Amino acid sequence: MLETPYVTNYLTEHFGEEDYPTIEGYERVGGYRAARKALTEMSPDEVIELVKIAGLQGRGGAGFSTGMKWSFMPKDTDRPKYLVCNADESEPGSFKDRILLERGSHQMLEGILIAAWATGASTTFIYIRGEYAYPADQMERAIGEAYAKGYLGENVMGTGFRHDVRVTRGAGAYICGEETGLLESLEGKKGQPRKKPPFPAQYGAFGMPTTVNNVETFSHVPHIVEKGANWFRSFGTEKSPGTTVFGVSGHVVRPGLYELPLGTMLSEIVFEHAGGVPGGRKVKGVIPGGMSMSILPAGQLDVPMANEFLHERKTMLGTGGIIVMDETTCMVRVASVISYFFRDESCGQCTQCREGTGWINKIVDRIERGAGEEEDLEVLLDVAGKMEGQTICAFADAAAWPIQGLLRHFSDDFAEHVRQRKCPFAESFEL
Amino acid sequence: MVISKQTRSKIDAVIAKYPQARGALLPALHLVQDEYGHVSKECAVEIAEIFEIRPVEVMEVLTFYNLFFDSPQAKHHVYVCTNLPCSLRGARGLLRQLESQLGIKAPGETSDGRIFLGHEECLGACGYAPMMRVDGQYHEVLDIEKAKRILDSLGE
Numbered sequence: 001m002l003e004t005p006y007v008t009n010y011l012t013e014h015f016g017e018e019d020y021p022t023i024e025g026y027e028r029v030g031g032y033r034a035a036r037k038a039l040t041e042m043s044p045d046e047v048i049e050l051v052k053i054a055g056l057q058g059r060g061g062a063g064f065s066t067g068m069k070w071s072f073m074p075k076d077t078d079r080p081k082y083l084v085c086n087a088d089e090s091e092p093g094s095f096k097d098r099i100l101l102e103r104g105s106h107q108m109l110e111g112i113l114i115a116a117w118a119t120g121a122s123t124t125f126i127y128i129r130g131e132y133a134y135p136a137d138q139m140e141r142a143i144g145e146a147y148a149k150g151y152l153g154e155n156v157m158g159t160g161f162r163h164d165v166r167v168t169r170g171a172g173a174y175i176c177g178e179e180t181g182l183l184e185s186l187e188g189k190k191g192q193p194r195k196k197p198p199f200p201a202q203y204g205a206f207g208m209p210t211t212v213n214n215v216e217t218f219s220h221v222p223h224i225v226e227k228g229a230n231w232f233r234s235f236g237t238e239k240s241p242g243t244t245v246f247g248v249s250g251h252v253v254r255p256g257l258y259e260l261p262l263g264t265m266l267s268e269i270v271f272e273h274a275g276g277v278p279g280g281r282k283v284k285g286v287i288p289g290g291m292s293m294s295i296l297p298a299g300q301l302d303v304p305m306a307n308e309f310l311h312e313r314k315t316m317l318g319t320g321g322i323i324v325m326d327e328t329t330c331m332v333r334v335a336s337v338i339s340y341f342f343r344d345e346s347c348g349q350c351t352q353c354r355e356g357t358g359w360i361n362k363i364v365d366r367i368e369r370g371a372g373e374e375e376d377l378e379v380l381l382d383v384a385g386k387m388e389g390q391t392i393c394a395f396a397d398a399a400a401w402p403i404q405g406l407l408r409h410f411s412d413d414f415a416e417h418v419r420q421r422k423c424p425f426a427e428s429f430e431l
Numbered sequence: 432m433v434i435s436k437q438t439r440s441k442i443d444a445v446i447a448k449y450p451q452a453r454g455a456l457l458p459a460l461h462l463v464q465d466e467y468g469h470v471s472k473e474c475a476v477e478i479a480e481i482f483e484i485r486p487v488e489v490m491e492v493l494t495f496y497n498l499f500f501d502s503p504q505a506k507h508h509v510y511v512c513t514n515l516p517c518s519l520r521g522a523r524g525l526l527r528q529l530e531s532q533l534g535i536k537a538p539g540e541t542s543d544g545r546i547f548l549g550h551e552e553c554l555g556a557c558g559y560a561p562m563m564r565v566d567g568q569y570h571e572v573l574d575i576e577k578a579k580r581i582l583d584s585l586g587e
Contacts, residue, residue, distance in 0.1 A: 089555050092514045092516060092552070092557065093516055093553075094555065094557070095555040095558055095559075098555045130461075130498045131564060131567075168457065169458065169461060171457055171496030171497070172497030174553075188454050188492065189491075190491055190495040191495065191496075206451050206454065249519075249520075249558050250557075251519055255520075255558040257558060287515075321557065323519070323557070325519060334515065338515060341514060341515075341553075344552060429519050429521070430521070430523040
């Protein structure tokens with residue numbers, strides 16, 4: 001079982017209570033009051049407006065305005081509309097959605113119900129990665145409880161609103177976390193992303209208007225409806241309100257989950273909350289938002305964890321998965337692990353990505369073995385540059401950015417391998 | 432017919448839950464694999480008939496996803512996560528030691544076909560590294576002793 005977060009706030013404050021994952025436990029602490037309020041006292045447009053004013057940004061990586069996304073759903077249409085919950089959490093360094101599914105099942109379902117009301121969606125498909133067997137079972141239990149109580153089904157809470165929720169399990173493919181890859185997979189196909197436009201709000205799941213939101217994004221919604229936009233904005237920064245559940249992993253004393261306001265200093269999370277690097281060693285670099293994001297060197301950790309600040313340092317909040325590397329770490333090995341992953345997970349649809357991820361991995365491994373040449377560093381940047389922004393989906397960007405980041409901040413590590421014709425970091429983690 | 436009546440009726444029930452039958456293809460493959468341990472060519476052909484699609488379309492999906500198998504599998508599946516957060520905390524060393532305990536190279540299976548040992552990409556347990564997934568179950572915050580005990584406790 002998962003440990004509850006070391007630091008909790010409104011999303012996770014009850015996660016330590018044994019009965020909280022049940023509908024009784026959730027209602028005991030006020031659960032489903034927000035959904036009742038939205039469905040009986042607010043119009044769909046009022047809900048969308050509220051979420052817009054609150055400034056909730058998607059927590060799945062891209063950080064797009066949730067209220068704005070909901071407003072893209074067509075209003076005058078006879079076609080069924082769908083919601084999709086992206087629970088395909090696979091970003092290395094990210095492990096927050098798992099606990100939000102396991103412990104906060106009803107909190108997320110309540111968020112889904114409110115989003116369904118706001119967008120007029122008739123069905124929600126929760127797409128959970130195949131490896132998350134327990135979270136999927138727990139969600140099925142929670143959905144069953146919600147149906148039994150009349151919170152889902154033909155007549156939600158006696159309001160006449162109809163909503164169904166289905167769980168679909170993935171089968172092991174990182175690319176299905178990309179929203180249109182997910183939609184393809186949901187339709188029973190290979191998870192190869194679609195060209196946009198048309199965007200999912202026009203042509204989404206099964207060809208119908210669809211909104212895709214992340215697990216954590218839905219989980220914030222009941223709190224906003226219950227306590228208001230101003231309350232939500234009392235957490236975080238002007239541009240990035242609310243809390244998020246940061247996952248800290250790698251070389252720290254206390255790896256785990258920390259629910260903190262957006263805008264919390266990265267250095268505070270790493271050194272104060274997570275206890276810094278064990279054994280008195282120093283930090284060498286930190287990936288701030290899941291492995292797809294660019295690394296920050298030790299000297300740049302004085303940055304608030306919000307996109308408006310991270311962008312200035314050419315990286316992003318992503319999923320808030322913070323990976324810490326100590327001074328023994330060989331950054332070429334880091335590049336090897338990262339590039340292997342992207343090579344393995346490329347769906348193969350676009351040439352730049354399919355070929356580029358393979359070449360980057362081969363060149364990085366050659367450098368690590370001591371067989372690299374000086375010009376290899378330029379070739380790496382050249383390949384990465386030709387992948388970025390050239391493909392159907394953002395996977396190729398996600399494969400290029402971390403390599404560009406490592407070369408931007410740690411090119412000496414690469415150059416030293418070439419010069420010494422071997423890996424000079426004997427103490428580094430094993431490859 | 433190779434797919435059992437029970438599994439067939441479960442597939443039909445899942446199909447009814449989707450706006451288009453094809454949406455139930457991944458769930459159907461999961462169901463068949465739960466029963467047989469893999470999805471054989473015969474099963475794939477039968478699934479194609481159920482969904483009124485070509486067998487190659489089933490094979491295309493079957494081979495795209497890591498969790499589906501199109502050939503018979505070892506009794507037990509052991510996967511050590513070797514992605515970055517786990518590697519930083521010794522996952523590769525753990526995998527090496529399990530290789531020598533079992534006398535095999537990962538990915539590979541023991542000569543009696545009992546245990547498959549492999550590595551897997553991020554499993555969403557980065558804060559509890561190193562970890563492994565054994566027959567679908569997560570085992571976290573491992574050291575070599577703990578991991579060996581888990582392997583020893585696997586049934587025939």
